[in-house]
Amino acid sequence: MKKIKAALLGCTGLVGRQFIRLLDDHPFFDLACLTASSGSAGKTCAAALADAGATMAGAAIRARVIRETTAAEIIRSGARVVFSALPAAAAGPLEAELRAAGLRVFSNAGAHRLDENVPLLIPEVNPDHLELCRAQLRDHEGFIVTNPNCVVAGLALVLKPLTALGLRAVTVTTFQAVSGGGRRGVAAWDILGNIVPFIAGEEEKIVRETGKILGELAGDHVDGSPIEIFPSCCRVPVREGHLQSVSAEFDRPVGREEIRNALARFAAEPQQLELPTAPAAPIIVHDGEDRPQPALDVNAGGHRRARGMVVGVGRLRPRGRRCDFFLLLHNTVRGAAGGSVLNAELAARRGLIPEGDE
Ligand SMILES: NC(=O)c1ccc[n+]([C@@H]2O[C@H](COP(=O)([O-])OP(=O)(O)OC[C@H]3O[C@@H](n4cnc5c(N)ncnc54)[C@H](OP(=O)(O)O)[C@@H]3O)[C@@H](O)[C@H]2O)c1
Known part of the structure; x- marks a missing residue:
C-alpha cells in the first residue's frame, strides 16, 4: 500500500503529541504537515515540545517546522487525510472547510460528533457507522469521522459485549485524570490534594455520545440506543488514565463467568484485519483484587503501536440482575489520538481514503 499524506492539527497539545508518537513511521500514513496556534508556528517540533512530549517523536519529526493552522497551509501540504486535535471552537469551521476541499478529516474535537451523517466511531463497536461517510460524500468532496469523548471511548467499548x-441501564462514576482537560486545563491549585466533583458538559456528553455509538445505523443517520446511562463525573489528581466505577443492570440475572468471558473474549473487525494500532484483544479482565490502577495499568496494549489501546476491567461483582466493576482507559491514547488513528486505519482498509501518489 502506498503511504497517504497526512496533516496533524494541534500537534503541540496533549493529544497532538500522542498523535506524533503513533504516526511516526506509520505503515499507512506519512506526516506531511504539523500545525498548532500562531504562538507555536515557526518553531521546530523539538523546540515547541521541549518537555517530556519531545521524547515521543523520532529525529525526523522533531526537526520539522510547525505551521499555522489554516486551510490554505494544510491543502498546500498535499495532505489527503487530516488528524485534528484542536479545541472544538477552532475545529468546527476549519474541519468543515477541509471536508469541502475533499480531505478526509479524523477529529478528536466535539464540534461535529453529533452531526447526523458524521460517524462517531469506535472501530470495535460500530464499524458499520463508517458507512455514513458515503452519505457525506454525496454532499461534499470529503468527509469527517469523529471519535468520542475520552470517557465514552472506554465505556462504550466495554458495554458493547454486554x-x-x-444490558438495560448503566450508572457510572468517573475518576478522570488531569490530562483530560488539555495542557492548560486545570490549575494545580484547584486539583492538588483534591477531587472536583464536576466537569462542565461531561455528563451530558456521556449520555448523548454513548447513545449514538450503541445505536442502530438507519440509512443516513443513527437511531439512538435505548440503554439508559446515569453518569457522575469527578476530576482527580492523576496524570493519565480515566478510572470508572460502573454498575450495569441487565434484564435477567447474570453470572461472573459469563460477564468475564463476554469481555475477555471480545474481538472485532480491527483485530480480524490486524490494523496496525489495534491490540490483539481490546479488553483485558484483571483478576487482582486492587486492579486496574492508572499508575500500573494505563499503558496496556501488547505490541508497541497498541500501547495504551487496551481498556482494563476489574473487580467484577455480579449480584442478581446487576454487575458492578471498574474500568480504566488511557484518555489521550484509546480516548483520543489512538482511537482516531484506528478509525483512519479502518477507513483506509475499507477503501474510503484514496491512496497516495508517491
Ligand atoms: N485530553 C484528552 O484526554 C482528550 C480526550 C479526547 C478528546 N480531546 C479533545 O482533543 C482536542 C485537543 O485536546 P488536548 O487535550 O490536546 O488540548 P491542548 O493540550 O490544549 O492542545 C490544544 C492544541 O491546539 C492548538 N490550538 C489551540 N487553540 C488554537 C487555535 N485557535 N488555532 C490553532 N491551534 C490552536 C494548541 O497549540 P499551541 O500549543 O500553539 O497553543 C495545541 O496544539 C480537544 O478538542 C479535546 O476536547 C482531548
Whole structure:
C-alpha cells in the first residue's frame, strides 16, 4: 500500500503529541504537515515540545517546522487525510472547510460528533457507522469521522459485549485524570490534594455520545440506543488514565463467568484485519483484587503501536440482575489520538481514503 499524506492539527497539545508518537513511521500514513496556534508556528517540533512530549517523536519529526493552522497551509501540504486535535471552537469551521476541499478529516474535537451523517466511531463497536461517510460524500468532496469523548471511548467499548447479555441501564462514576482537560486545563491549585466533583458538559456528553455509538445505523443517520446511562463525573489528581466505577443492570440475572468471558473474549473487525494500532484483544479482565490502577495499568496494549489501546476491567461483582466493576482507559491514547488513528486505519482498509501518489 502506498503511504497517504497526512496533516496533524494541534500537534503541540496533549493529544497532538500522542498523535506524533503513533504516526511516526506509520505503515499507512506519512506526516506531511504539523500545525498548532500562531504562538507555536515557526518553531521546530523539538523546540515547541521541549518537555517530556519531545521524547515521543523520532529525529525526523522533531526537526520539522510547525505551521499555522489554516486551510490554505494544510491543502498546500498535499495532505489527503487530516488528524485534528484542536479545541472544538477552532475545529468546527476549519474541519468543515477541509471536508469541502475533499480531505478526509479524523477529529478528536466535539464540534461535529453529533452531526447526523458524521460517524462517531469506535472501530470495535460500530464499524458499520463508517458507512455514513458515503452519505457525506454525496454532499461534499470529503468527509469527517469523529471519535468520542475520552470517557465514552472506554465505556462504550466495554458495554458493547454486554449488550448481548440483555444490558438495560448503566450508572457510572468517573475518576478522570488531569490530562483530560488539555495542557492548560486545570490549575494545580484547584486539583492538588483534591477531587472536583464536576466537569462542565461531561455528563451530558456521556449520555448523548454513548447513545449514538450503541445505536442502530438507519440509512443516513443513527437511531439512538435505548440503554439508559446515569453518569457522575469527578476530576482527580492523576496524570493519565480515566478510572470508572460502573454498575450495569441487565434484564435477567447474570453470572461472573459469563460477564468475564463476554469481555475477555471480545474481538472485532480491527483485530480480524490486524490494523496496525489495534491490540490483539481490546479488553483485558484483571483478576487482582486492587486492579486496574492508572499508575500500573494505563499503558496496556501488547505490541508497541497498541500501547495504551487496551481498556482494563476489574473487580467484577455480579449480584442478581446487576454487575458492578471498574474500568480504566488511557484518555489521550484509546480516548483520543489512538482511537482516531484506528478509525483512519479502518477507513483506509475499507477503501474510503484514496491512496497516495508517491
Ligand atoms: N485530553 C484528552 O484526554 C482528550 C480526550 C479526547 C478528546 N480531546 C479533545 O482533543 C482536542 C485537543 O485536546 P488536548 O487535550 O490536546 O488540548 P491542548 O493540550 O490544549 O492542545 C490544544 C492544541 O491546539 C492548538 N490550538 C489551540 N487553540 C488554537 C487555535 N485557535 N488555532 C490553532 N491551534 C490552536 C494548541 O497549540 P499551541 O500549543 O500553539 O497553543 C495545541 O496544539 C480537544 O478538542 C479535546 O476536547 C482531548
